Amino acid sequence: MNVHKKIKNTKLIIIGSGPAGCTAAIYASRCNLKPILITGENKGGQLINTNNIENWPGDINNISGKDLMKRMIDHVSKYDTKIINDEILKVDFSKKPFILFGEKNIYYAKSVIIATGSYAKCLNIKSEKKFIGKGVSSCATCDGFFYKNKIVAVVGGGNTAFEESLYLSNIAKKVYLIHRNNFFKSEKILQNRVKLKINKKKIKLYKNYIVKKIIGNKNEGVTNIIIKSVNKKKIVNLKLQGIFIAIGHIPNTSIFINQIEFIKNSYIKTKSGIHGYHTETSIPGIFAAGDVSDHIYKQAITSASSGCMAALDAYKYISSLKNKKTKDKKNVKRK
Numbered sequence: 001m002n003v004h005k006k007i008k009n010t011k012l013i014i015i016g017s018g019p020a021g022c023t024a025a026i027y028a029s030r031c032n033l034k035p036i037l038i039t040g041e042n043k044g045g046q047l048i049n050t051n052n053i054e055n056w057p058g059d060i061n062n063i064s065g066k067d068l069m070k071r072m073i074d075h076v077s078k079y080d081t082k083i084i085n086d087e088i089l090k091v092d093f094s095k096k097p098f099i100l101f102g103e104k105n106i107y108y109a110k111s112v113i114i115a116t117g118s119y120a121k122c123l124n125i126k127s128e129k130k131f132i133g134k135g136v137s138s139c140a141t142c143d144g145f146f147y148k149n150k151i152v153a154v155v156g157g158g159n160t161a162f163e164e165s166l167y168l169s170n171i172a173k174k175v176y177l178i179h180r181n182n183f184f185k186s187e188k189i190l191q192n193r194v195k196l197k198i199n200k201k202k203i204k205l206y207k208n209y210i211v212k213k214i215i216g217n218k219n220e221g222v223t224n225i226i227i228k229s230v231n232k233k234k235i236v237n238l239k240l241q242g243i244f245i246a247i248g249h250i251p252n253t254s255i256f257i258n259q260i261e262f263i264k265n266s267y268i269k270t271k272s273g274i275h276g277y278h279t280e281t282s283i284p285g286i287f288a289a290g291d292v293s294d295h296i297y298k299q300a301i302t303s304a305s306s307g308c309m310a311a312l313d314a315y316k317y318i319s320s321l322k323n324k325k326t327k328d329k330k331n332v333k334r335k
Contacts, residue, residue: 008108010036012314013100015088016115016252018045019300020290022072023307024113024314029079031315036082036109038102043085044069045117046291047300049133054145056300068300093259093283111285111317113310114268116252118291118298123155123245127214135222136214138245140164141299147242149173153225155211156246157181162190164246169202176238178206178227209236214243251292260286268293279310280317287313 012035014024021037028035042048050065059068076083086102093112100107120138122128128136137143140154144167152172154165157179165177177194184191197203208230215224225243227236253266261269261282268288271280279287289310290303 006106010107010109011318012111013038013107013109014113014115016040016045016117017043017073018047018115018117018290018303019072020303020307021115022076023304024115024289024311025076025081026079027308027311028314029081031311033315033318034080036084037076038088039083039085040116041087044073046119050142052146088255091255091259093286110321111314113314114288114292115290115307116292118249118251120245121248121250123211125211125213131214131216131222135216135242137242140167140244144168144171147172150242151240152242152244153178153238153240154244154246158185159187159190161246162186162194164244165203166193166197169197175203176206177203178209178211180210180230182207253292265295267295276316277313279306279313285317
């Protein structure tokens, strides 16, 4: 690790530059916390891979994820936030100030907001990356509208895959639901709803099949997929315009293992209380916002809103440290 310098006496460090991190930086700056925003490897987060966003409040016309995140980072730059292009490799939350070890620097902070996001599990086939944003998606609620009256496929067998299939069945002409096993992990109620859609010929189910290849071109994007039967080795060529990968998400939390508490699937556990400190983790002064602590909603707008809450929680926490320091000084004088 090549460390250039130590950055000390920081009130607040925000790790991650997606909607949660940028919103946290804006609100923290307005609270006069003078935060440092560490961008991570992908400046702008996963949203920069989304071609069209139609549901960002106030933007009537489509906007790309790349453009939206550029606007957010420009907004952060307007305020008293120091933006550093660095990646945090290790943290030590066992002592105060908290220590963050980056590729370039070591950081010391009174409080930290973790907004490192998550990433969708992929099929790990060569043709998948080629068509991301051009027919390959991991979010039906984000991109489903663009497939109105078109044919699409959903890959997966859990709740997410079934929910996305049901959602898309109300938009698309037809939905192929493809799963590699004969059994499903999804809840029975979702399976029953999918059965109703199958009976209405809105969803067609392919059990014991895997996706072998995604086919398309520059102009049209995805045009076909090749699926192969696991047991009978049967090959099917499906003509369609979109494929939604719904085999789960992985939160970017590996560097926080043994530092803070997690809930299922390595998402960060937060207090989620009704008396403030909604975003606080198991360690006072450490907060989490966005997809890194959200395994349910996973929307840009919910990430941004939790970033706002995390900044306000951090402000409340840092103010409490000041108040405690003032009280301690008064008590020393009395003695």
